[in-house]
Amino acid sequence: MGRLFENLPEGAQAELYRRVSRSWGVRFQNSTFEGTSESRLDTKTVRVIQSGKLSMASGSRPGSEADLLRTALELSKYGTQVDYDFPGVAEYGEIELASPEVPAMDFAEMIDICEDLISSVLKVDPDIRASASVGAEELEVSLDNSNGFSGKYSKTVLRAGLGVRYVQGDDFLRFGESRASWTNDLDYEGIKEEVIRLFKWAKQTVDMTAGTYPVIFAPEEVGHLTRPFIASLNGKAVTRGISPLEEKIGQELLDPRVTLIDDGTVPREVSSVPFDREGVPTQRNVLIDKGVPKTILTDLETARKLGTESTGNGSGRGPAPHRVILLPGDQTLEQLIAGIDLGVIVFGTMGAWTGNPLGGNVSGTISLGLKIVNGEIAGRVKNCMFSINSFKHFKDHLIGFSRETKSTRGATYPYVALDEVVITSG
């Protein structure tokens, strides 16, 4: 690596990020085996800071590191003006992220798992068209820079999913369940049970009148609700002057039951890493503590602009969370449901990711929602939208969080129950 950086122009700094991966998997579509796949990829990204300007070049051509460095140096005269240095020699903690059990998985084992997942739902109703997939990845990441930082880590990831499509006339039901783990310990029974439970609940459709209701959001959907907080506490939004929380740090903003954390340090978690994309060790960041915004996520650039230290959230394209955790409450999901006379529990949404998160408004189509009547599930609601404002609802209309949590898509969330949710139906 030293050689790559040997002939840097005076005053220039450079960094090489390399990701070598092997991924393989099987997939079933429409209840039948479709095929297998295997990828072997080796990608490199070079960043340079020259005369205070940052630029980047990446590629996958073998042996292209020197070309990438040359390209990045050429680009740097147009680059972003920055006022920081790449980190030097640094200690970072080792985190257990790679398991020998994942590379040992072969196509035959994956096919057997998928066949079992598919057959479990077909037993419930043969008209279901099920999809299933199992995919594995082993990867090695290394980061070196001309200031002396040198780090690497290995990681393994195993993912599995089971999806259901059920068409009766013009009536469609479509949803799925997926899990990921660093090792071969995925809860396939849990996947099957959740899909079958939801399918049985959702088979019958019931009417829902427009109005405002208490609504429980399943952990998979809670990320849409917390997006305004995470976007507003991103150092880039703050330094750009567009964060509505810029002047709210340290002030009471939300219900005191709201504590939101970002943590990239947890061993054996697929979204953990020992250091971020810039070589800064990851850490546990309390974003919101008992309703009070505490921490702005930063990378080297935004930390310098804000006069703080990087929180270890550099992604190469601005600060990004590693694993968002919303601390759970003390009621069970069953108790939350039992406490609602008339409302909805939402397991799937569409389009809730669209819109400007900084305004706090979150709305979307309820693609899988179940009506709650007198504390019990009554059937599926269709043609409904929900609308909330996260800043307002997590302050004034929070019913509570469930004791149960679920880790999904790089986050760990409980079920979230909110009151006064606008439901529009047609």
Place this chain on the structure above:
Amino acid sequence: MKDLLRNALKLADVDYCEIRFEESQLLSISYQGRTLDTITRDTPYGGNVRALHKGGWGFACFNKLDDLEDAVRSAAKQAKLAGGRLGAESKLAPAPVIEDEYVPEYTLDPRGVSLSEKIRILDSYLDFILGYDKAITAAQIVYNEKISTIYFANSEGTYIKQEKLDIGSNMAATARRGMTTVSKRIGRGSSIGFDCMLDAYDDLREACRLAVELLDAPTVKAGVYTVVCDPALAGLFVHEAFGHLSEADNAYKDPNLAKAMTLGRVVGRDILTIYDTGEYPKNRGYLKYDDEGVPTRRTYLVKDGVLVGRLHSRETAGIMGEEITGSARALDYRFPPLVRMRNTCIAPGEATFEDMIKDIKLGIYAVGSGGGQTNGEMFNFMAGHGYMIRDGRLAELVKDVKLMGNVFTTLKNIDMIGNDVQARDGAGGCGKGGQMPLPTSGLCPSIRIQNVIVGGAK
């Protein structure tokens, strides 16, 4: 390259095999806030082999050309494993054997425009946005340019070397006052020229004006309305609400879905005609050959309100006994092709804008596209902003306009189609099966839809 690919294909003892190899040059420039944020050159280089045997697929992806033969063997071995389990017949609809080297006719080749000139143009847009009004606190500009050379060969004798250009850009103004933040953006895109990036000032002025005005606009009141969608939102609607449902990889092994999508079914009024096409080189969905080496063709999906076609890969066409359409597309060399849209269009009608709003007592004129999603039956899409329509006239500005509906009901509720076709381009693209953003576009007129569910405030 031709000999290399053809010789490697001889190693595959399977029903069908194809190799795709890609060399690309990407330039990405983004501005965030008040300054240039990132400038990146990326040079993706790699290929994949896809093999089919007894109905089962194998896929192997690689970076080193030296690994090509190993990848062919791996894909063939996987296909035999899958085919051995399935024991089915490999069904691919016939496609012409083609030998071609294709380079688009560029209107302004971006390789002929220096990087400093591109930055000068983008800088001027940044300055324009930031200088418009003191309420504008930030600008966001994204410019992506990708020039690819894609080599394709299959075991039937087809060999194609195809050059592709994809330019996509968004430019947005963000206004903020206290806890209220509003962004408005414009989009640009092309498959043949950098000229799409020139002279954006009029559109930017309008975006800035709206961003400032929307600070004081109320959130739309939730309800069920008659909605007039402008051409950009109509393009998003037809993509999300109907285009995805027309992709045959959903229906080809699902008899119930195939029944719901039976050709000949009346899905709309006789004013409605929808097609998807690789034509229109000025837009991002332009495509000469798809990623199975099939020439793209205009594919009518709905004609005069009747379902008449769907989008196919060679496999879905083969299994359903229908004609190929050239709709198998992959994001890049890391992925196998899926059935995807290109430029999805609604044929123009005769209505003027005044015709469409004059008899609406209470409705919404929804403008611009902010993303959408579908699950087959229901859709959701976001407008950039909207105006209330009251007693046949445009009234106050409203924000956070998000619309949803049932696909089949909504198609039948389209009761007027405008004569004002416009394209919808920008950065970003379509997502499916983990492959995003695939360049797509749409050319549509304004449409009027009855009984649309709109989310918002109570």
